[in-house]
Amino acid sequence: MAVTPDALRKNLADLYSHAGVSGSCLQTGSLVMNHDLPYSDERVANFAARVNHLVSGYESVDRPLWQICAGFENFRLLILSRGSTRLSVLLTPAAEVDLVAARATRLLMELEMLPTPTSATAAPPVLASKPEAQPIQREAEGPPMMKRAEFEKIVTGLLSRVTGQAQAAKLIQRAMSKETTPINGELKRDDARRIGLAILDYVPNRGKRDALSSEFLNTFDS
Incomplete structure (x- = not known):
């Protein structure tokens, strides 16, 4: 049975019901x-090629890779594989990896995907957006931009819960001044994500820091 938009929406909705899931690639x-x-899309295509190369490398020596989780400073990357299908899930530090992995594994088992690479009449892949989220707007000229004032408002609102507004403003200005490229009215969303997480790293309490970082990341996926 081919993958349909309804099947994708249903299964992805179940996956995103777990806290901490901030992105996925099927x-x-x-x-x-x-x-x-x-x-x-270009960066995602490159990412998908790397994931496939990683998984195929294990398959080529008869050691199929079913699941791997890589931990980074501010996020985790969960990769699952069944047959020729791979599912990568981007997680915040607050995510319960075991629960997400179990649901993602079930998702792969429920989505019966039968690619036919030798068929000239094969139907194109079905594309579906994240459940209950607005489609991501991408401009051909470059990555989406974010107003600096909007960025500072978000970070200040989060930081002021633990440091106060004055200290939050100082931390933001300090981080901005360290950027090699001057930031005026707008900044790239990728840069906003990176700078925001770096600023929140100043929060000394790990529990509060992780919670604030998770909430900050969610603003980019809503």
Whole structure:
């Protein structure tokens, strides 16, 4: 049975019901079927090719890779594979990896994907957006931009819960001054994400820091 938009919506909605899931990429081989990662289509295609290369490397020596989780400073990357289908899930530090992995595994089992690469009449892949979210707007000229005032308002609102507004403003200005490229009225959303997480790293309490970072990341996916 081919993958339909309704099947994708249903299964992805269940996946996103778990706290901490902030993005996903579903692919067959290196072909992206659906994604809502906050990057350009070109970068996602490159990411999918790398994931497929990683998984295929294990398959080539008869050691199929079913699941791997990589931890980074501010997020985790969960990769699952069944047959030629790969599902990558971007997680915040607050996510319960075991629960998300179990649901993602079930998703792969429920979505019966039968690619036919040798068929000249094969139907194109079905694309579906993240459940209950607005489609990501991408401009051909470059990555989406974000107003600096909007960015500072978001970060100040989060930081002021633990440091006060004056200290929050100082931390933001300090981070902005360290940027090699001057930031005036607007900044790239990728830069806003990176700078915001770096600022929130100043919060000394790990629990509060993780909670604020998770809330900050959610603003980019809403």
